[in-house]
Amino acid sequence: MAQQHLDPTDPMAESACGDALAGYLRAQATEFLRALRLHRETGGDGGAPARTKARAGDNGSQESVDAARALRRSARRISASLHTFRPLLDTDWSEAIRPELAWLSGTLAMEHAYAARLERLLLALHRLSGAAVLPAQTGVPGDSADGTADSRTAGDTRPPAHPAATVERGNLTVGAAKAGALLERQLTLARTRAHSSALQALGSSRFHAVADNIAVLASEVPLTPAAATADLRPLAGAAEERLTDAVAALPLVTAGNPYNAEALIHGLSPDPAPHPQDAPWHQVRLLLRLHRYAREVLHGDSAPVDVRLLAAGQALNRHRDASEAAAAAAQAARTPRIAPATAYALGVLHADQRHEVEAARFAFQQSWQMQTVGTP
Amino acid sequence: MAQQHLDPTDPMAESACGDALAGYLRAQATEFLRALRLHRETGGDGGAPARTKARAGDNGSQESVDAARALRRSARRISASLHTFRPLLDTDWSEAIRPELAWLSGTLAMEHAYAARLERLLLALHRLSGAAVLPAQTGVPGDSADGTADSRTAGDTRPPAHPAATVERGNLTVGAAKAGALLERQLTLARTRAHSSALQALGSSRFHAVADNIAVLASEVPLTPAAATADLRPLAGAAEERLTDAVAALPLVTAGNPYNAEALIHGLSPDPAPHPQDAPWHQVRLLLRLHRYAREVLHGDSAPVDVRLLAAGQALNRHRDASEAAAAAAQAARTPRIAPATAYALGVLHADQRHEVEAARFAFQQSWQMQTVGTP
Numbered sequence: 001m002a003q004q005h006l007d008p009t010d011p012m013a014e015s016a017c018g019d020a021l022a023g024y025l026r027a028q029a030t031e032f033l034r035a036l037r038l039h040r041e042t043g044g045d046g047g048a049p050a051r052t053k054a055r056a057g058d059n060g061s062q063e064s065v066d067a068a069r070a071l072r073r074s075a076r077r078i079s080a081s082l083h084t085f086r087p088l089l090d091t092d093w094s095e096a097i098r099p100e101l102a103w104l105s106g107t108l109a110m111e112h113a114y115a116a117r118l119e120r121l122l123l124a125l126h127r128l129s130g131a132a133v134l135p136a137q138t139g140v141p142g143d144s145a146d147g148t149a150d151s152r153t154a155g156d157t158r159p160p161a162h163p164a165a166t167v168e169r170g171n172l173t174v175g176a177a178k179a180g181a182l183l184e185r186q187l188t189l190a191r192t193r194a195h196s197s198a199l200q201a202l203g204s205s206r207f208h209a210v211a212d213n214i215a216v217l218a219s220e221v222p223l224t225p226a227a228a229t230a231d232l233r234p235l236a237g238a239a240e241e242r243l244t245d246a247v248a249a250l251p252l253v254t255a256g257n258p259y260n261a262e263a264l265i266h267g268l269s270p271d272p273a274p275h276p277q278d279a280p281w282h283q284v285r286l287l288l289r290l291h292r293y294a295r296e297v298l299h300g301d302s303a304p305v306d307v308r309l310l311a312a313g314q315a316l317n318r319h320r321d322a323s324e325a326a327a328a329a330a331q332a333a334r335t336p337r338i339a340p341a342t343a344y345a346l347g348v349l350h351a352d353q354r355h356e357v358e359a360a361r362f363a364f365q366q367s368w369q370m371q372t373v374g375t376p
Numbered sequence: 377m378a379q380q381h382l383d384p385t386d387p388m389a390e391s392a393c394g395d396a397l398a399g400y401l402r403a404q405a406t407e408f409l410r411a412l413r414l415h416r417e418t419g420g421d422g423g424a425p426a427r428t429k430a431r432a433g434d435n436g437s438q439e440s441v442d443a444a445r446a447l448r449r450s451a452r453r454i455s456a457s458l459h460t461f462r463p464l465l466d467t468d469w470s471e472a473i474r475p476e477l478a479w480l481s482g483t484l485a486m487e488h489a490y491a492a493r494l495e496r497l498l499l500a501l502h503r504l505s506g507a508a509v510l511p512a513q514t515g516v517p518g519d520s521a522d523g524t525a526d527s528r529t530a531g532d533t534r535p536p537a538h539p540a541a542t543v544e545r546g547n548l549t550v551g552a553a554k555a556g557a558l559l560e561r562q563l564t565l566a567r568t569r570a571h572s573s574a575l576q577a578l579g580s581s582r583f584h585a586v587a588d589n590i591a592v593l594a595s596e597v598p599l600t601p602a603a604a605t606a607d608l609r610p611l612a613g614a615a616e617e618r619l620t621d622a623v624a625a626l627p628l629v630t631a632g633n634p635y636n637a638e639a640l641i642h643g644l645s646p647d648p649a650p651h652p653q654d655a656p657w658h659q660v661r662l663l664l665r666l667h668r669y670a671r672e673v674l675h676g677d678s679a680p681v682d683v684r685l686l687a688a689g690q691a692l693n694r695h696r697d698a699s700e701a702a703a704a705a706a707q708a709a710r711t712p713r714i715a716p717a718t719a720y721a722l723g724v725l726h727a728d729q730r731h732e733v734e735a736a737r738f739a740f741q742q743s744w745q746m747q748t749v750g751t752p
Contacts, residue, residue: 127641333720340719342719347727348643351723
């Protein structure tokens with residue numbers, strides 16, 4: 001039943017059993033420990049992120065960032081495999097460690113997420129302005145309730161023959177720059193807090209218990225007695241089925257119809273972000289990841305790269321990022337006493353990111369369509 | 377050369393000569409005079425538009441609105457035919473009357489344009505809010521610099537356990553409603569002024585001179601001596617060629633790529649609206665109209681409806697309408713002392729309409745593609 005989903009041409013698929021799962025988990029655990037060692041060596045737990053530089057990768061060394069990413073990467077894979085192949089593993093052990101891994105990768109992901117969100121929003125403001133809007137480059141005045149007065153500092157040196165036009169032109173440019181400065185302030189603060197939380201987490205006894213568990217896993221995987229010879233394919237197939245069921249429930253016909261204007265519906269509604277309409281897509285993103293990791297378990301290092309699965313996953317990542325960036329812009333617009341020009345720029349930015357959400361859904365639909373056609 | 381563009385299966389096409397042009401112009405002139413009479417009879421020149429009702433069609437009787445539309449319709453067709461078939465008509469006469477017709481149809485079009493623009497923007501706000509935002513329904517307070525205070529009147533009756541959240545939720549709803557009220561005020565004022573200008577125009581000696589000219593045209597078309605037997609097809613073909621040349625210069629590859637994010641580029645730039653990138657599309661819209669009217673001259677009443685040409689024209693109308701609505705939202709956001717929540721809503725609205733612009737370009741590309749494939 002579920003076996004029909006597997007690629008029958010792959011030589012590894014035939015022999016995928018509990019041993020393959022144990023090998024995969026041992027390899028990921030080893031990778032986790034290697035990344036943890038690297039993270040400690042490269043000073044990943046030293047110093048807060050520089051407050052004036054918020055671009056991704058500016059914090060600490062590139063090695064430290066890579067190490068944190070590798071930690072999250074293996075934690076996600078271990079957690080996913082424990083979930084998908086649950087019946088083959090010691091239940092008490094796996095049910096105890098999964099929430100701990102989720103806590104860890106969630107905590108470690110936040111700092112990077114805030115940095116990436118800020119970069120995405122500043123790039124969008126840049127694109128929308130047709131000019132550099134990074135505060136450091138424009139010398140933006142601080143936000144105040146009096147946008148009109150501030151806009152006069154925009155440095156338009158033409159003679160004041162059309163003063164109204166000058167102020168109008170200045171307003172929007174200053175609006176974009178001030179919106180950028182506001183987002184930079186808010187998201188850098190959030191990122192700094194996330195950095196502290198991550199440091200606290202990595203120094204906690206809770207984390208040391210996780211690391212101890214992973215160290216054990218690197219040498220001995222707690223399989224059930226019957227697991228060694230059990231076929232992994234039904235469980236992997238069930239994971240794929242959960243994915244295809246969730247995809248089937250998505251509004252793909254609408255998503256495949258360009259410019260359907262769905263993503264911005266309720267863009268001004270009183271409901272707070274995040275948009276409820278995004279949730280099923282976020283869920284598919286997680287299920288796609290589980291499916292991808294289950295394929296890794298089955299195929300081992302010889303796993304063929306499925307470019308269509310990759311494209312679908314990238315579309316869903318873009319969907320998630322744009323959705324959260326749009327929410328951050330809307331959130332920033334609720335800051336008290338901002339200038340109208342700042343609020344206007346944040347409104348444009350919010351709508352721009354919601355259209356990115358719509359574009360990502362279209363991209364997902366396109367890649368998913370291709371996949372269905374390609375695998376008869 | 378140009379003849380290859382014509383439909384060889386149409387029986388009328390073979391016999392299209394100066395007589396057909398004269399017949400077409402006489403018919404349009406008669407239609408103009410009929411619409412003018414109807415417009416006067418139905419009180420088209422009585423009373424200003426009601427200031428509290430700004431929806432299209434609420435002003436005066438439906439008959440009066442229809443009559444004004446019929447007036448513009450025939451004025452456009454006469455003017456277009458004089459342009460396309462210029463060499464076949466008395467030069468002095470046609471060069472004198474064309475600018476007058478352009479002035480007339482331009483003046484008459486403004487009132488309707490403002491009404492339609494307001495309706496488009498209020499519908500968009502409605503869609504974006506997921507709730508009624510028409511000021512009459514929500515009892516919106518007037519715009520003031522203090523948006524936070526106003527937002528408390530939004531009528532949230534929940535207990536004040538989370539006062540911050542209550543204000544935030546209220547802010548955006550009130551923002552959309554206030555943006556709607558602001559646009560209604562500004563565009564109704566513009567519409568009232570356009571109505572007065574149209575009335576003034578219809579009572580002017582300048583208009584009476586145009587009407588006299590059209591009355592002469594209804595009985596006697598000033599063709600050149602050679603025109604009666606001249607083939608209309610080369611001139612009609614030249615009009616089509618101007619269209620296809622202009623279309624070929626459009627960025628159709630980009631437009632056919634959904635979610636290309638082109639239309640919102642420079643959405644926050646200091647350049648004032650209208651967007652320069654829209655101009656070539658507006659130009660194609662005019663050339664498409666000239667081509668369509670030239671086909672009417674050639675085919676007479678038996679002109680087959682070209683649904684693809686129709687779809688392309690509708691896409692370009694939508695492009696024009698969305699472009700102007702986006703500019704109106706940006707313009708409204710420059711109103712001094714508006715609340716940040718109002719400015720935010722106008723920003724979202726502006727971006728929404730710019731995406732409508734992009735969607736219209738995509739729709740044009742799709743219909744134009746079909747046309748090329750359909751006419752081998």
